[in-house]
Amino acid sequence: MTLTEAAVTVPARPDAAALLPTEEPLRVLGTPAAADVDPEVLLRLHRELVLGRRYNDQATALVKQGRLAVYPSSTGQEACQVAAALALSTQDWLFPTYRDTLSVVSRGVDPVQTLTLLRGDWHTGYDPQATRVAPLCTPLATHLPHAVGLAHAARVAGDDVVALALVGDGGTSEGDFHEALNFAGVWRSPVVFLVQNNGYAISVPLAKQTAAPTLAHKAVGYGVRGVLVDGNDAPAMLGVLTEAVGRARDGGGPTLVEALTYRVDAHTNADDATRYRSAAEVERWRERDPLARLEQHLREAGLLDARTAGEAHAAAERMAADLRTRMHVEPDAVPLGLFDHVYAEPTPQLLEQQEFLLAELSGDTEDPDGSSRP
Numbered sequence: 001m002t003l004t005e006a007a008v009t010v011p012a013r014p015d016a017a018a019l020l021p022t023e024e025p026l027r028v029l030g031t032p033a034a035a036d037v038d039p040e041v042l043l044r045l046h047r048e049l050v051l052g053r054r055y056n057d058q059a060t061a062l063v064k065q066g067r068l069a070v071y072p073s074s075t076g077q078e079a080c081q082v083a084a085a086l087a088l089s090t091q092d093w094l095f096p097t098y099r100d101t102l103s104v105v106s107r108g109v110d111p112v113q114t115l116t117l118l119r120g121d122w123h124t125g126y127d128p129q130a131t132r133v134a135p136l137c138t139p140l141a142t143h144l145p146h147a148v149g150l151a152h153a154a155r156v157a158g159d160d161v162v163a164l165a166l167v168g169d170g171g172t173s174e175g176d177f178h179e180a181l182n183f184a185g186v187w188r189s190p191v192v193f194l195v196q197n198n199g200y201a202i203s204v205p206l207a208k209q210t211a212a213p214t215l216a217h218k219a220v221g222y223g224v225r226g227v228l229v230d231g232n233d234a235p236a237m238l239g240v241l242t243e244a245v246g247r248a249r250d251g252g253g254p255t256l257v258e259a260l261t262y263r264v265d266a267h268t269n270a271d272d273a274t275r276y277r278s279a280a281e282v283e284r285w286r287e288r289d290p291l292a293r294l295e296q297h298l299r300e301a302g303l304l305d306a307r308t309a310g311e312a313h314a315a316a317e318r319m320a321a322d323l324r325t326r327m328h329v330e331p332d333a334v335p336l337g338l339f340d341h342v343y344a345e346p347t348p349q350l351l352e353q354q355e356f357l358l359a360e361l362s363g364d365t366e367d368p369d370g371s372s373r374p
Contacts, residue, residue, distance in 0.1 A: 022227075093161060111323045205276075
């Protein structure tokens, strides 16, 4: 019997057309859809964007003052950051990267605790279980399979939990990205992947990373729905992510959202962005600033007056002053705490390293020639 003659049961294939993103990124601002958005939602977004912009500026200043070792700014990407946090319910989980501290703060985590890793004081400054926020992930995309695993485990346990994982365009070139999408597609995991496509993986432009029409198109290869959205359009971002989270919660499976945005500042304070992009390019994107665009819409719609705007900026200044004051307090460093929370049961190698550091702190270590170190 040949294969064509055999009775072969083939699982039904998903409709590929239903998984593909739209040709143009989804937008709300500047379209008729803007009139349908709840004014209270728009004002909440505006307040959060004002706070976010001031947070980014203050954190960048703290690097220059020596209070942070490094700060990967999300200036220009605030709409993505804020929407990711606001789209989640209390029981859901956020999986951020090192650039997503604003999203963590918008989720309700203390700003000083959020910046602890970037200060170099601790692995993470907040309790992931209590905040439902995973530690900031510095290795590219390694947190994405974790998000899928947590979401899948929650569903197996019958828990009402959705995981939202952020990643940059550079992270989509990592193997972990593809493994996570594959697992999520097969398991129909309640997870949302938010790709903040800011055009560069440090200095590598997107065109040198992928030949795909868009990053959202990559979703279809894993049976995952792809959505393309204007990442500098705050109400569009919130609408898309809220819908994707709701869809995942209702059993509709995972979604890959590509947000077209731009990193206005350098990759970090150690980066010279002028070596790979022009000032004219940056200026073009400043004209599409998410805060300015939302403010323009609110003013034209008669929803934002001087008093409301002033209250938002005053709250932002209070937040920045508090952050500044607390970050200038010297931390109570506990060097041996480096070994806490690494393994449930310390390994022999970890214990050996701990003993070496203890001896070094007490001045009892010896060089190979037997002489004591000062």
